[in-house]
Amino acid sequence: MSRDADPHAPRPARRGGVPPLGYTAPAMPVSAASSKLVYEGLKECGIRLLSVLPETWLVHLVSLAEADPDMILVRLAKEEEGVGVSVGAHLAGVRSAMLMQNHGLLASVNGIVSLAQLYRVPLLMLVSYRGGFGEEHPWQTEGGGVTEDLLRALRIPYLLLARADEVAPRLRQALTLAEASLRPVALLLCRDLMWEE
Amino acid sequence: MLRLEAMRAIYPLLAERVVVTNMGAAPAELFSLGHRPGFFYVEHSMGLASSVALGIALARPELEVVTLDGDGSVLMNLGTFTTLARHRPPNLLHVVFDNEVLLSVGRSFSTATAAGSDLAAIAAAAGVPRTGTYHSVDSLAVACREALAARELAVLVAKVEPVGPASYFIDLHLLENRFQFERHLRGLRGLPRGEAAGVLTAGGAENQQQEHTGERP
Numbered sequence: 001m002s003r004d005a006d007p008h009a010p011r012p013a014r015r016g017g018v019p020p021l022g023y024t025a026p027a028m029p030v031s032a033a034s035s036k037l038v039y040e041g042l043k044e045c046g047i048r049l050l051s052v053l054p055e056t057w058l059v060h061l062v063s064l065a066e067a068d069p070d071m072i073l074v075r076l077a078k079e080e081e082g083v084g085v086s087v088g089a090h091l092a093g094v095r096s097a098m099l100m101q102n103h104g105l106l107a108s109v110n111g112i113v114s115l116a117q118l119y120r121v122p123l124l125m126l127v128s129y130r131g132g133f134g135e136e137h138p139w140q141t142e143g144g145g146v147t148e149d150l151l152r153a154l155r156i157p158y159l160l161l162a163r164a165d166e167v168a169p170r171l172r173q174a175l176t177l178a179e180a181s182l183r184p185v186a187l188l189l190c191r192d193l194m195w196e197e
Numbered sequence: 198m199l200r201l202e203a204m205r206a207i208y209p210l211l212a213e214r215v216v217v218t219n220m221g222a223a224p225a226e227l228f229s230l231g232h233r234p235g236f237f238y239v240e241h242s243m244g245l246a247s248s249v250a251l252g253i254a255l256a257r258p259e260l261e262v263v264t265l266d267g268d269g270s271v272l273m274n275l276g277t278f279t280t281l282a283r284h285r286p287p288n289l290l291h292v293v294f295d296n297e298v299l300l301s302v303g304r305s306f307s308t309a310t311a312a313g314s315d316l317a318a319i320a321a322a323a324g325v326p327r328t329g330t331y332h333s334v335d336s337l338a339v340a341c342r343e344a345l346a347a348r349e350l351a352v353l354v355a356k357v358e359p360v361g362p363a364s365y366f367i368d369l370h371l372l373e374n375r376f377q378f379e380r381h382l383r384g385l386r387g388l389p390r391g392e393a394a395g396v397l398t399a400g401g402a403e404n405q406q407q408e409h410t411g412e413r414p
Binding site: 072074075077085087089090091110115119 | 217252253274378379386
């Protein structure tokens with residue numbers, strides 16, 4: 001599982017030539033605008049705790065949470081911990097969301113089934129959907145190929161988030177369904193939304 | 198020491214706090230000592246009791262949270278020590294009952310602690326500010342009281358005999374436990390710490406719920 005910043009990501013030089021000295025370029029073209037939309041959507045939903053294990057597509061979202069004094073940002077060692085943290089937050093009356101890569105979803109399965117689903121706790125899971133069409137990294141492709149089948153097998157309702165105008169309404173709808181059903185709900189953050197190529 | 202006797206010694210500390218347990222023998226023994234609405238038993242999902250406790254402790258800094266765990270569970274989520282340490286909630290006490298076996302599947306299945314892995318040392322190396330290993334009921338009880346009084350994140354390891362209750366049955370369905378616990382935590386919102394420690398009657402909890410229905414429609 002490689003969830004680090006991607007060393008092979010395209011460099012800014014390919015768009016604007018050689019960067020000036022002292023310029024600290026973003027290492028990768030993750031969409032800052034879409035990240036901001038997602039973050040604002042989470043805030044409008046009343047999310048006060050975010051558990052994360054960062055990956056490339058989520059770097060701006062994590063930075064936004066870091067800069068927000070009203071957000072409890074829980075940095076995890078492994079994504080499954082985030083299921084426990086969110087369950088605790090829910091029982092304590094605080095709305096939370098999980099931010100992770102789809103390989104983190106794979107790593108969280110027992111927690112999702114044996115804690116969140118067994119105990120009927122709503123989970124709002126924002127999952128970056130790596131390994132789909134356009135994926136250039138071989139190591140992402142196996143996980144990409146099973147993500148939706150896994151969600152279906154787990155009976156987790158999910159939608160793809162690929163367009164900016166869908167972000168706010170889908171977040172609201174996902175949270176509403178999670179809280180009404182007392183079950184996990186997932187939104188898959190797609191390449192078209194998160195990556196500017 | 199026997200886990201049941203250790204639990205009996207710290208029960209007065211637990212009864213007035215929020216408690217999250219792992220699965221199996223520990224919740225059954227705690228239940229046998231007397232259930233409280235502030236006790237949540239995380240049956241199954243081994244390793245996540247301390248993560249649930251962390252979520253509560255961070256979400257509600259005014260509550261004091263104790264999590265009762267086991268060596269087999271902690272070994273399934275060793276990263277939890279690093280996550281606890283980096284967030285360092287002062288209102289969280291993590292007690293690990295280490296019997297060096299996976300007791301619920303038989304005493305022959307020893308864990309790595311039987312081969313020398315030292316959970317308190319691992320927690321300390323992860324950055325947990327207060328750790329210790331205890332071999333007697335009295336020393337454990339003293340360490341628990343001191344950790345709570347210090348208001349400092351602690352991981353305290355109690356070396357216990359590989360002995361459990363005759364039955365792991367708890368006469369409280371896990372969903373009943375879950376909803377009672379959530380309602381109890383909701384009822385504690387906004388109460389002064391002394392009152393928050395008390396056990397609410399069913400009527401009291403209902404009244405509190407009425408006051409706060411707007412928060413989670």
